[in-house]
Amino acid sequence: MKAAIKDVRAREILSTSAQPTLETVVKLEDGTVGVASVPYGTSAGKYEAVTLVDGDPKRYKGKGMLKAVNKVSKVIGPGVIGMDALDQQALDEHLVSLDPSPQREEIGGNCILSVSLASARAAAISKGLPLYRHIRESFDIKHSEYVLPRPMVVVIEGGRHADNSTDLQEYLVGIIKDRGGRENVRAAMEVYMYLKGVLKAQGYNTNVGTEGAYAPTAIKSNEEPLIHIEQAMKDAGYAPGEDLGIAMDPAASEFCEEDGTYNLARDGKKLSSDEMISYYADLVERYSIYSIEDGLGEDDWKAWPVMNEKMGQRIVVMGDDLTVTNVERLQKAIDLKAINAILIKPNQVGTLSETVAAIQLAQANGLKITVSHRGGGETTDTLIIDLAVAANAQSVKVGPSRGERVVKYNRLMERADELGL
Ligand code: PGA
């Protein structure tokens, strides 16, 4: 069976920050249509695939997508007409061959990703399969059963995701005791709901940041959110450390200075890598923290193995900007024993096949997987949920409010119902 690609068109759409992004429509000979849109990050890692933007200051402050639209519709599209959407790997190999450089400066990671994902979606529809089953089949992912990923919900955010909040970028609620797909979502969301009252009682504002999490401007330290989140867990009827735990994504590259020191402005502290690790170790002792992502900077290769050695038995030590869903950086991290888990974002790399390759390499080496939204321009596309379900990822990381985020949890619960998980 073949499902030949007949037509590929892109358009400029708005992402959640008003800044445009790219949506691509792939049509097959059999009449099937697949649509996919791609997000971009606010605190994007230095080694990620590049998002191609217009650079014309007269439109959308230089962030227009007309060049990308043109590239997809006029350059990439015509080159894939007639290719088989059912053969995702061959399609992606072709897309990669257009610009094999790791960061895709020439072709634009957003351009090839939107074609790769729209084609995958068209193929799934053409086969009459839910997207996660199609992804599992296409890549011969060898898990015998489905294990539903658990939600990791961002409930307080700072860093580049909010004005004048914490230096650390994200504080998340995650699931320790599994209650099943829907109940896991409920538990984490209830904490978000109760947290509003806890913050208000402290006199803080409850405005939200880019991911829909609270961003209290007057918060006094980077540690303080941990206290309030555990209080909200208790208020919601869950035991911190038993039912639920806290995950953190400090996004440390954002406050790591040129000389390698970590500047925690809110605490009036500048820490060395070793001091930063001790800071986390102390927090892990005192709170129900079970996961730390990007605790160190993307170039701090010497310190990552130290952190993983010290804490990796006890908690999840996860790379994001460090590894950028890139098999070469991931292999380096594996060789150095720098991490025991990886955050996966398809737009960090550029094609579905490369994303799955990173997942498979990680899983073959015993690493845990979290599939993630982006903090900046998100869209209502829910493909990351299907990817996470296909891969038996441990978690999905998504914000708790705003349509582009909740649509993903709604998709997760739909998959939970379908799979009876
Ligand atoms: P970003 O951040 O999508 O804004 O880059 C999210 C993250 O660091 O996980």
Ligand code: ZN
């Ligand atoms: Zn991150």
